[in-house]
Each structure stands twice: as C-alpha cells, then as structure tokens.
Amino acid sequence: xxxxxxxxxxxxxxxxxxxxxxxxxxxxxxxxxxxxxxxxxxxxxxxxxxxxxxxxxxxxxxxxxxxxxxxxxxxxxxxxxxxxxxxxxxxxxxxxxxxxxxxxxxxxxxxxxxxxxxxxxxxxxxxxxxxxxxxxxxxxxxxxxxxxxxxxxxxxxxxxxxxxxxxxxxxxxxxxxxxxxxxxxxxxxxxxxxxxxxxxxxxxxxxxxxxxxxxxxxxxxxxxxxxxxxxxxxxxxxxxxxxxxxxxxxxxxxxxxxxxxxxxxxxxxxxxxxxxxxxxxxxxxxxxxxxxxxxxxxxxxxxxxxxxxxxxxxxxxxxxxxxxxxxxxxxxxxxxxxxxxxxxxxxxxxxxxxxxxxxxxxxxxxxxxxxxxxxxxxxxxxxxxxxxxxxxxxxxxxxxxxxxxxxxxxxxxxxxxxxxxxxxxxxxxxxxxxxxxxxxxxxxxxxxxxxxxxxxxxxxxxxxxxxxxxxxxxxxxxxxxxxxxxxxxxxxxxxxxxxxxxxxxxxxxxxxxxxxxxxxxxxxxxxxxxxxxxxxxxxxxxxxxxxxxxxxxxxxxxxxxxxxxxxxxxxxxxxxxxxxxxxxxxxxxxxxxxxxxxxxxxxxxxxxxxxxxxxxxxxxxxxxxxxxxxxxxxxxxxxxxxxxxxxxxxxxxxxxxxxxxxxxxxxxxxxxxxxxxxxxxxxxxxxxxxxxxxxxxxx
Ligand SMILES: Nc1ncnc2c1ncn2[C@@H]1O[C@H](COP(=O)(O)OP(=O)(O)OP(=O)(O)O)[C@@H](O)[C@H]1O
Numbered sequence: 001x002x003x004x005x006x007x008x009x010x011x012x013x014x015x016x017x018x019x020x021x022x023x024x025x026x027x028x029x030x031x032x033x034x035x036x037x038x039x040x041x042x043x044x045x046x047x048x049x050x051x052x053x054x055x056x057x058x059x060x061x062x063x064x065x066x067x068x069x070x071x072x073x074x075x076x077x078x079x080x081x082x083x084x085x086x087x088x089x090x091x092x093x094x095x096x097x098x099x100x101x102x103x104x105x106x107x108x109x110x111x112x113x114x115x116x117x118x119x120x121x122x123x124x125x126x127x128x129x130x131x132x133x134x135x136x137x138x139x140x141x142x143x144x145x146x147x148x149x150x151x152x153x154x155x156x157x158x159x160x161x162x163x164x165x166x167x168x169x170x171x172x173x174x175x176x177x178x179x180x181x182x183x184x185x186x187x188x189x190x191x192x193x194x195x196x197x198x199x200x201x202x203x204x205x206x207x208x209x210x211x212x213x214x215x216x217x218x219x220x221x222x223x224x225x226x227x228x229x230x231x232x233x234x235x236x237x238x239x240x241x242x243x244x245x246x247x248x249x250x251x252x253x254x255x256x257x258x259x260x261x262x263x264x265x266x267x268x269x270x271x272x273x274x275x276x277x278x279x280x281x282x283x284x285x286x287x288x289x290x291x292x293x294x295x296x297x298x299x300x301x302x303x304x305x306x307x308x309x310x311x312x313x314x315x316x317x318x319x320x321x322x323x324x325x326x327x328x329x330x331x332x333x334x335x336x337x338x339x340x341x342x343x344x345x346x347x348x349x350x351x352x353x354x355x356x357x358x359x360x361x362x363x364x365x366x367x368x369x370x371x372x373x374x375x376x377x378x379x380x381x382x383x384x385x386x387x388x389x390x391x392x393x394x395x396x397x398x399x400x401x402x403x404x405x406x407x408x409x410x411x412x413x414x415x416x417x418x419x420x421x422x423x424x425x426x427x428x429x430x431x432x433x434x435x436x437x438x439x440x441x442x443x444x445x446x447x448x449x450x451x452x453x454x455x456x457x458x459x460x461x462x463x464x465x466x467x468x469x470x471x472x473x474x475x476x477x478x479x480x481x482x483x484x485x486x487x488x489x490x491x492x493x494x495x496x497x498x499x500x501x502x503x504x505x506x507x508x509x510x511x512x513x514x515x516x517x518x519x520x521x522x523x524x525x526x527x528x529x530x531x532x533x534x535x536x537x538x539x540x541x542x543x544x545x546x547x548x549x550x551x552x553x554x555x556x557x558x559x560x561x562x563x564x565x566x567x568x569x570x571x572x573x574x575x576x577x578x579x580x581x582x583x584x585x586x587x588x589x590x591x592x593x594x595x596x597x598x599x600x601x602x603x604x605x606x607x608x609x610x611x612x613x614x615x616x617x618x619x620x621x622x623x624x625x626x627x628x629x630x631x632x633x634x635x636x637x638x639x640x641x642x643x644x645x646x647x648x649x650x651x652x653x654x655x656x657x658x659x660x661x662x663x664x665x666x667x668x669x670x671x672x673x674x675x676x677x678x679x680x681x682x683x684x685x686x687x688x689x690x691x692x693x694x695x696x697x698x699x
Contacts, residue, residue: 041121043121047078047119050077050245051073051074051077051245052077052079052082052241053078053082054243055241056086058239059071059086059239062239063087063168063201064232065237066233066235067197067199067234067236068192068201068202068213068234069199069200069202069237069238069239070201070203070207070209070212070213070237070239071202071203072203072204072206072238073203073205073241074205074241074245074393075389076244076393076397077243077244079203079241080112080172080349081115083203084099084116084145085119085145087168088145092168093144096165097165097166098143098167099144099146099168100147100148100166100170101145101146101147101170102147102148102149102153102170102184103147103149103150103172103348103349104149104348105149105318105345105349106133106318107325107345108173108350109131109149110147110325111329111349111350112147112349113129113130113137115351116128116145116147124137125138125143127143127145128144128146128147129143129145131146131149132148132152133149133151133489134489134582134583150171150183150184151180153169154183154439155435157187157439158439158486161191164195168201169201170202170203171184171185171188171201171203172203173203173204173348174202175204175205175206176420177422177451179424179427179432182422182423182424182450185202185215185450186448186450187439188200189215189448196231197231197232199232200216202216205393206385206386206389206390206419208419209238209240211450212236212450213236215448216236217235217236218234245396246396246397246400246401247401248392248395248396248400248401248402248403249401249402249403250392250405251402251404251405252407252409253406253407254408255408256407257407260363260406261284261289261361263406264282264341264359265293267282267404267406268282269297269300271357271359272311275402278337278354278355278401279332279337279338279339279340279352279355280339280356280358281339281352281355281357281359281394281395282339282340282341282358282359283342283343283344283346283347283360283361283364284342284343284363285343286343287317287343287520287521290316290317290343291315293341294314294315294341297311298313310335310336311337311339312333312337312338313339313341314338314340314341315340315341315342316328316340316341316346317345318345320575329352329353338354340352343365344364344365344383344391347387347390347391347394350394353397355401356400356401357395357402357403357404358401358403359404359406360388360391360392360403360404360405360406361406362388362411362416363380363382363383364380364387365378365379365381366379366381366420366426367379367423367427368381368426368664369426371457372456372637373637373639374618374636375634375637375639375662376428377662378661378662378663378664379664380665384416384417384418385412385416385418386418386419387420388405388416391403392405422451424449424450424451424453427457428457428460428461429453430461430464430465430493432453433458433461433465433471434470434482434485434492435486437471437475438483438486445458462475463688464688465492467688468492468493468496468615468685469481469496470482470485470492470496481496487590487594490514490518493618494514494615497510497514497612497616498511498514498615500610500614501608502597502598502599504601504607504611505600505601505607506601506604506607507591507596507597507598508598508599508601509608510608511587512550512551512580513547513550513551513608514587515579515581515587516550517660519580519583520576521573521576521646522550522573522576523537523571523572523573524573533571536570536571537549537571537648540553540556540570541648542648543675544675545648545654545657545672545674546647546649546660546674547608547609548605548608548609548674549648551608553570553572554580556570557577562577562581609674609676610680610683610684613681614684616660617684617688618636618688619634619659619660619670620636620656620658620676620681621641621659622635622655622678623653623655623657630643630651630653632657635681640668641659641668642667642668642669643670644663645669647671649673649674652675656676656677656678657670657673657675658673658674658676659672659673660672
C-alpha cells in the first residue's frame with residue numbers, strides 16, 4: 001500500500017525502502033542542513049513561516065536522489081514560490097544551468113515570477129525571469145530560475161530536444177491536466193531516458209500522486225540507473241507537505257441557486273454589508289458574465305447610499321491588457337474594498353494580497369470536443385472538487401478567509417466530480433498532433449500518454465492536418481508547409497492561413513487579422529451602451545465580415561497615431577489594439593526569419609478571404625433554406641449553428657460563411673465570421689470536400 005511520508009518529531013536516518021506493490025519509495029527524513037541560505041529580512045521571516053519550509057531539506061534530499069519527485073501540498077503551502085528558490089540555494093543553477101517551473105496559465109507565470117524576484121531582491125528578467133508566448137523576460141546569461149507556460153517549454157524542445165540547459169524542471173499545478181501539461185509529461189518521460197540526470201518535480205495540491213508515480217516508474221528494472229552512484233534513482237518518490245496557510249471557512253448555500261450570476265452579485269453585496277474589511281474574489285465563467293456582473297455592481301456603486309458603496313469592481317480574464325491586469329494586483333485604495341470578478345485564470349498559483357473572501361459560482365467555461373460532430377466549443381459546465389479547493393485556496397493566503405460556495409454542501413459532497421476530465425480527452429487534437437510530429441513523435445497513438453486521447457479524435461485531427469497540407473499521406477510533416485506551420489506559435493489553422501497569404505500576396509493584412517484573432521476581443525464590452533457600440537461598429541463594418549472589419553479598425557487606429565482617445569471614442573479596447581500591434585510585429589519578424597515575403601493586397605478582399613479559407617475551410621457553414629431565424633448547418637457534420645450577436649454579419653446572414661471559433665450557450669454560436677463563395681472551398685481543400693459530398697452542394 002502506498003503511503004505518504006510525513007516528517008515525525010524525531011529525526012530518522014535517511015532510508016530508502018522499495019515498496020513491492022507500487023514501486024514507490026518510502027523516504028525517511030535526512031538531518032536538516034545547517035546552512036539554508038536564509039537571513040533575517042522580512043521576506044526571509046515570511047518564507048520561513050510557510051509550511052513547505054519544514055520540508056526544505058527533505059525536498060532537496062529527494063531531488064538529489066530521485067530523478068522524479070512528486071510533491072503534494074495544500075494550496076498556499078509555498079510549493080510554487082519556494083521550491084525553485086530552495087533549488088537555487090542548493091546549487092542547482094550553478095554552471096549556467098537553469099531551474100524551470102511551468103504553469104498552465106500565462107497570468108500565473110508572470111505573477112509568480114514577479115513574487116519570486118521580489119523575495120530574492122532581484123529585478124525580473126535577470127536572475128529570475130519568465131517566458132510566455134510572445135513575451136520573453138529572461139536574460140540567457142544570468143537567468144537561474146525561469147517560469148514559463150508548459151506550452152512554451154514544449155516549443156523550446158524544437159530547438160533543444162533534450163532541454164539540456166535545465167537541471168530541474170518543476171511541472172506545477174499538474175492536477176489541471178491541461179493539454180500541454182499532459183503532452184509535456186509524456187515528453188519529459190522520454191527525455192529522462194536519454195538524460196537520467198535530469199530532475200523532474202511534479203507538484204500540485206490535489207494530484208493523484210500514486211498514478212503519477214506509476215507513470216514515471218521505469219518499465220524495466222535495468223532502466224533504473226540507481227546502480228550508477230553518480231545518477232539518481234529513476235524510481236519516483238512522493239512527498240506530502242503537511243500544513244496549510246491560514247484557515248478558510250467554507251459556507252454553502254442552503255438551496256440551489258437559480259441564477260449563479262445574480263447570486264454572485266448578491267453574495268458580494270451581502271459580504272460588503274456584513275463582513276469586516278477585506279477584498280473579494282468572485283469566480284464566474286467568461287468575459288460575458290463577468291462584464292455583466294461588473295456592470296450590475298458598478299451601477300450600484302454610483303449611488304453612495306447603496307449597499308455597494310465603497311466597492312472597487314474589476315474584471316479579470318485572459319484577454320486583459322497588462323495595465324488592467326496590474327490594477328488587480330495593485331494595493332486597494334484606503335476606504336475601498338476591491339472586488340475582482342474572474343474566470344478560472346485566477347484559480348491556481350495566484351496570490352491577490354488583499355483577498356479575504358472568495359465567491360465560487362461552481363461553474364467555469366470549458367472546452368468540449370465532440371468527435372462525432374467534429375465540433376469543439378466552449379461550454380459553461382460545473383467545476384470539480386479539485387477546482388473548488390483551488391478557488392477556496394485563493395482566500396487565506398495572507399490572513400484567515402472565507403469562501404462562499406453558490407452550491408449546496410450536499411451537491412459538493414455527493415455530486416461534484418473529484419477531478420475534471422483531462423483536456424486531452426475533451427479537445428480537438430490538431431495542435432497536439434502537430435507539436436508531437438514536429439518533435440519527431442511519429443506514432444502518436446503509441447506515445448506514452450498519462451491518459452490516452454480518444455482514437456476518433458486523433459483520426460479527425462490527422463484528417464484535418466492532411467487536408468491542410470500539413471501532413472503527407474504517411475502522416476509526416478510536409479516540407480516546407482508542415483514544418484513552417486509548426487514554427488509559428490499559433491493555432492495551426494491560423495498559421496496555415498498566414499502561410500497561404502504569403503503565397504497569395506496578402507500577408508501584410510493577414511498578420512493583422514491573426515493578431516486580432518489571437519486576443520479575446522478588440523471591442524470594449526459596454527452593456528447598457530450596446531446601441532452606441534453597435535452604431536460605432538457600423539462605421540467599421542465590412543460587408544465581407546468580421547476579419548475585414550478588423551482591418552478597418554486597425555487602419556483607423558494606426559491613422560489616429562495609435563491614440564487612446566480615438567479608441568475611447570470608438571468603444572475599442574486600447575490595450576488590446578496595442579497587443580495586436582505587438583503580435584503583428586512579432587509575426588512579421590518570424591516570417592522574415594522563415595524567408596517569407598510580406599506583401600499587401602491593397603483592399604482585395606477576395607484574395608484575403610481565400611487566404612482565410614486556406615486555414616479555416618473545415619469551419620464552413622451554409623444557411624438553412626427557408627430559415628427565418630438565421631440557422632446554419634456546418635458542412636463537416638450538419639451541426640446547427642448561428643452567427644454570434646457580436647459579429648457584423650449578425651442578422652445579415654449570408655448564404656455561405658466560414659467561422660473562426662464556436663461558443664456554446666443555449667445554442668452553438670459562430671464568432672468571427674466571413675462570407676464566402678463555396679467554390680473557394682473546393683479549390684482550397686478538394687480532398688476534404690470530396691469526403692463530404694453528400695452534405696456539400698455548393699450551387
Ligand atoms: N504576491 C504575493 N503577495 C503576498 N504574499 C504572497 C504572494 N505570493 C505568495 N505569497 C505568500 O506565499 C504563500 C505561498 O504561495 P505559493 O504560490 O508558493 O503556494 P503554493 O503552495 O504553490 O499554492 P498554490 O498551489 O495555491 O499556488 C501564499 O499563501 C502567500 O502567503
């Protein structure tokens with residue numbers, strides 16, 4: 001039976017004992033070292049108070065002696081911020097080596113890196129740095145601790161397949177089982193066979209340690225390099241860090257709530273009425289309901305006599321600009337109570353210092369892929385217990401807190417699933433397949449998966465990649481298209497669109513479109529002012545659809561001298577536009593590096609739409625004949641879909657369209673839509689459309 005090791009009051013000798021059943025090692029504590037590198041600054045005192053500190057020597061001992069260590073500890077125990085520092089203090093970054101710590105989310109990467117730099121008294125980007133897509137804050141000659149998303153680490157393997165510069169790689173929040181985390185774990189296991197000296201740490205609050213340990217267990221005894229005294233044992237070790245931060249009192253509703261958004265707003269007002277000072281963090285699902293809740297609360301704050309006076313209400317979601325993000329972390333002004341209304345991007349690894357209260361709606365927006373209809377969409381779905389614990393863990397980090405769950409205790413105990421479904425099993429696998437192919441993994445079904453992806457989803461992905469001309473008949477990357485697509489750090493469909501634009505002579509425009517598609521929205525969401533927003537949109541609207549409209553907005557922004565005033569007047573998100581300019585600049589540099597020409601098509605919207613179709617032909621839809629409510633059917637699976645109200649083609653309903661993505665609420669809605677001529681589909685992807693002739697009658 002596997003057991004976790006917990007340090008006792010006495011200090012046993014260091015012993016390693018093989019567990020016959022699972023091959024897990026029981027580890028007894030080595031004597032603590034006398035020199036831990038700690039001084040007496042206020043940060044040092046704070047660091048020493050964290051639960052993980054008692055385990056410092058045990059962690060270092062495990063890392064020294066085991067290729068893989070699985071560390072389980074409560075939220076707030078100090079895993080993310082402390083372990084990389086312990087490793088650095090113990091010399092794991094000497095000789096130019098780097099300690100990596102991955103996170104599933106970009107915001108967590110940035111904020112944890114800043115905190116660690118602050119604790120170490122160094123400037124971010126020097127000894128402590130971070131890398132997220134399109135942003136590198138490291139200095140290769142001095143960075144010793146590097147935080148990065150798991151996706152970025154996978155990308156680094158394209159240049160350095162064995163990740164040779166890293167001495168230790170810590171995969172944090174592994175319980176989230178994001179697509180990239182699962183791919184990364186499989187790849188790291190492969191790397192470990194070639195680099196038995198590489199140390200891997202898997203950490204989380206709620207991970208299933210035993211199955212993770214089984215995954216990293218070498219299959220054959222002779223693969224265990226433990227006999228070589230200079231190498232660590234390849235058998236994984238598990239360590240359970242006991243103790244948590246401050247207490248978080250959990251409250252449940254007595255009856256299920258009919259409307260979680262309204263219930264969340266009421267909960268905030270009631271906390272403001274009844275509870276002592278302290279900021280509030282609310283978990284809702286996506287930009288739409290967050291903006292709605294922000295509006296409801298802000299409307300309330302207009303009037304000083306209302307229950308919400310003194311509230312400073314801020315949204316938090318992934319498309320937010322850096323400036324808006326910084327507001328979330330800035331100290332709350334005196335006399336105010338900050339209310340941050342967030343998606344699940346604030347669920348793991350974040351510490352918002354003033355937060356004392358958490359309101360958990362019990363829902364999040366999750367990606368779901370149906371391999372039968374071949375449709376991937378974002379759906380509002382119930383969260384798991386693991387997520388609920390992470391959410392509660394955002395309170396009680398710097399003082400005791402309370403978590404108000406907007407679901408009943410009975411629901412939590414009896415109905416909420418323990419873990420979420422790994423993203424691998426509910427996603428379209430196109431990006432995953434191309435990444436593995438680019439890393440030379442040819443037999444993808446035979447890859448060492450923590451949990452295998454559904455074979456039908458894999459077949460669908462191979463089919464789309466073949467139709468895109470990214471894979472050949474032997475399922476190998478084509479040259480040059482396949483390799484070039486793999487080089488561009490965007491969804492393969494966007495990458496293919498860019499490469500086709502280079503051939504068609506419209507790459508200048510397409511990289512602008514790609515920049516806009518890579519952020520959540522360029523429009524300011526202004527509930528209550530929807531009429532004004534719609535009127536302004538009309539000024540930019542292009543009959544061909546949203547992508548061409550984006551070009552009009554971008555031109556207006558550039559012509560205005562990139563003015564924030566101009567954005568304000570036109571309900572356009574200034575920070576989002578700055579980001580588009582930035583992404584565009586990076587893409588143009590990347591294309592130049594690939595030896596591809598940047599050319600403008602000067603308003604030839606037909607060529608532009610052909611380039612878009614070259615990437616997105618699989619997302620084509622036809623308006624249902626006699627449809628009075630704008631119902632479309634997808635060509636690939638006859639799924640019923642509608643144009644999203646935010647699109648400039650909403651209510652215009654052209655006969656044939658291609659969309660960028662789907663969101664699902666009461667219906668499947670297409671976001672970012674263009675009108676097309678169906679004959680272009682056959683030109684772009686004859687193979688794909690031949691397969692679908694029964695559905696596909698262009699004329
Ligand atoms: N930015 C910050 N400001 C103030 N305190 C912080 C900050 N970041 C971390 N801390 C303190 O350090 C503690 C440990 O944070 P850390 O992120 O290392 O924990 P963790 O075990 O990785 O938890 P989780 O899995 O929830 O991220 C926090 O509970 C908090 O007390």
